[in-house]
Amino acid sequence: MSTTSTVRSAASVAAGEAAAPIIELRNVSKRFSKKLDFAGKIAQKLGAPVKDETVHAVDGVDLVVRKGEVVGLVGESGCGKSTLGRMVAGIMPASGGEIFWHGRPLNSLSGAEARHAKLQTQMIFQDPYASLNPRMRVADIVGEAPLVHGLTRRAEWDAYVDNQMRRAGLDPAFKRRYPHQFSGGQRQRIGIARALAVQPEFIVCDEAVAALDVSIQAQILNLFMELRQELNLTYLFISHDLGVVEHLSDRVVIMYLGRVVEEAPAEEIFARANHPYTQALLAEVPRIEARKKSFAGIKGEIPSPLAPPPGCHFHPRCPHAFDRCRVERPALKEIAPGHKSACHLNDKVA
Numbered sequence: 001m002s003t004t005s006t007v008r009s010a011a012s013v014a015a016g017e018a019a020a021p022i023i024e025l026r027n028v029s030k031r032f033s034k035k036l037d038f039a040g041k042i043a044q045k046l047g048a049p050v051k052d053e054t055v056h057a058v059d060g061v062d063l064v065v066r067k068g069e070v071v072g073l074v075g076e077s078g079c080g081k082s083t084l085g086r087m088v089a090g091i092m093p094a095s096g097g098e099i100f101w102h103g104r105p106l107n108s109l110s111g112a113e114a115r116h117a118k119l120q121t122q123m124i125f126q127d128p129y130a131s132l133n134p135r136m137r138v139a140d141i142v143g144e145a146p147l148v149h150g151l152t153r154r155a156e157w158d159a160y161v162d163n164q165m166r167r168a169g170l171d172p173a174f175k176r177r178y179p180h181q182f183s184g185g186q187r188q189r190i191g192i193a194r195a196l197a198v199q200p201e202f203i204v205c206d207e208a209v210a211a212l213d214v215s216i217q218a219q220i221l222n223l224f225m226e227l228r229q230e231l232n233l234t235y236l237f238i239s240h241d242l243g244v245v246e247h248l249s250d251r252v253v254i255m256y257l258g259r260v261v262e263e264a265p266a267e268e269i270f271a272r273a274n275h276p277y278t279q280a281l282l283a284e285v286p287r288i289e290a291r292k293k294s295f296a297g298i299k300g301e302i303p304s305p306l307a308p309p310p311g312c313h314f315h316p317r318c319p320h321a322f323d324r325c326r327v328e329r330p331a332l333k334e335i336a337p338g339h340k341s342a343c344h345l346n347d348k349v350a
């Protein structure tokens with residue numbers, strides 16, 4: 001058994017039935033109103049009917065992340081993963097539904113509690129360079145927030161920063177340098193050191209390794225898993241690539257056009273994918289076992305979230321679609337213990 005799967009199994013036990021949810025989303029949606037362009041504004045002024053231009057980025061999602069778990073959130077570009085991640089991290093409000101933090105509605109927290117919740121959830125982004133202030137030295141990037149929030153004192157600050165840098169695999173000797181003096185992988189480590197410095201319990205990684213070379217990706221993924229063990233961290237790991245989440249997730253959640261279409265323990269997703277969309281995603285990961293199965297790749301383009309197809313959003317691209325799929329939204333139903341899928345085919349088989 002590989003080290004990663006040993007780590008996963010051990011954590012799965014730790015994150016079993018009894019582990020309490022850190023975050024829970026119930027029927028959460030996010031809509032963005034698209035601003036009218038010049039022609040649209042003129043048409044509106046002239047009293048012409050103007051189309052409703054609303055992007056349904058996230059549409060009625062239920063999601064639970066339990067303490068100690070690593071949840072992989074996977075789907076094609078534009079399916080709403082980042083938007084969902086931002087709502088989970090408390091940096092973007094939902095348009096509908098409810099978000100619970102340790103069992104309490106996020107919007108019922110007092111100012112101090114909400115600030116604490118925000119600090120406890122850190123986000124790591126795809127492009128570390130864009131999220132690091134180019135005019136700040138690494139020591140300040142890493143050490144500013146813990147000082148502001150009273151997690152360290154001025155007298156101990158240097159040692160505190162050194163410690164966070166070492167944890168993220170950076171040499172503290174370089175702490176007076178600026179972000180542009182580091183490589184892509186090292187910059188991602190600076191982002192990780194900054195996140196760790198506020199002592200979070202939960203980290204949302206949004207395509208955190210997507211911009212890195214494959215060998216560097218592996219190093220950063222290993223670092224995430226070591227930190228998980230060392231600091232008892234919980235992760236929501238967002239990626240467009242099922243292959244990336246394969247080795248580190250306890251549970252995998254698949255999104256398509258704003259909705260969750262399947263959710264299961266990682267082993268189950270890779271061994272017995274149920275939803276035709278998940279099967280198509282698996283077919284596109286060349287190095288995993290499932291490629292041997294005769295899943296067809298995904299045909300066609302992902303439809304616009306401005307006008308999602310009725311019924312099951314995946315039906316125009318699904319090789320198994322039938323009449324019901326074109327009119328009725330499939331509910332996310334349990335098809336095996338811990339395995340849920342939103343596909344009308346499951347009712348048909350039964």
Ligand SMILES: Nc1ncnc2c1ncn2[C@@H]1O[C@H](COP(=O)(O)OP(=O)(O)OP(=O)(O)O)[C@@H](O)[C@H]1O
Nearest residue numbers: 032055057076077078079080081082083084240305
């Ligand atoms: N601030 C915004 N205003 C308007 N539309 C937005 C905004 N943020 C996201 N969207 C739209 O919402 C949809 C979902 O975007 P999101 O970035 O969450 O998807 P994603 O799955 O993370 O894709 P990617 O990996 O490409 O970022 C997209 O159609 C996107 O254009």
